Amino acid sequence: MANHRVSARKVKRLWTYNVTEAATVTGATSATIRQWLKAGLQAVPGVRPSIVRGVDLIAFVKGRQAGRKRPCGPGRIYCLRCKEPREPAFGEVEYWPDTATKGALRGLCPVCGGWLCRRTTITGARAAAGDLSISFKCDGPSLG
Numbered sequence: 001m002a003n004h005r006v007s008a009r010k011v012k013r014l015w016t017y018n019v020t021e022a023a024t025v026t027g028a029t030s031a032t033i034r035q036w037l038k039a040g041l042q043a044v045p046g047v048r049p050s051i052v053r054g055v056d057l058i059a060f061v062k063g064r065q066a067g068r069k070r071p072c073g074p075g076r077i078y079c080l081r082c083k084e085p086r087e088p089a090f091g092e093v094e095y096w097p098d099t100a101t102k103g104a105l106r107g108l109c110p111v112c113g114g115w116l117c118r119r120t121t122i123t124g125a126r127a128a129a130g131d132l133s134i135s136f137k138c139d140g141p142s143l144g
């Protein structure tokens with residue numbers, strides 16, 4: 001399932017969950033829970049079939065989410081194709097407005113040639129772009 005969101009929000013710290021219950025409460029599938037058990041999710045020792053404590057399930061899901069975050073520093077934009085933050089080719093980005101205050105910085109990925117896109121505000125664009133040169137595009141919503 002694409003874009004399937006897994007969350008620890010509904011997990012109760014003091015409860016225990018079997019694989020099916022853990023899947024229901026996190027929004028993952030039972031197969032995913034079994035993979036997590038192999039990947040280091042702590043099961044209660046000596047109990048078959050496996051059960052997990054809520055507190056361990058929360059820690060595992062949160063740790064997994066934290067490990068996935070790739071913060072982009074100034075001058076870097078996340079490339080969806082490479083799955084890495086990249087410095088745009090030629091040190092240049094374009095600011096494309098969506099509304100009067102919000103828009104996106106766009107640049108070219110120097111590695112795969114795909115588009116890089118970083119959502120920002122017009123006031124945040126300068127800080128997000130760091131040392132890159134920005135050209136502002138005016139063919140968004142017309143300003144009158």
Ligand SMILES: [Zn+2]
Pocket residue numbers: 079080081082083086109110111112113114
């Ligand atoms: Zn790329």
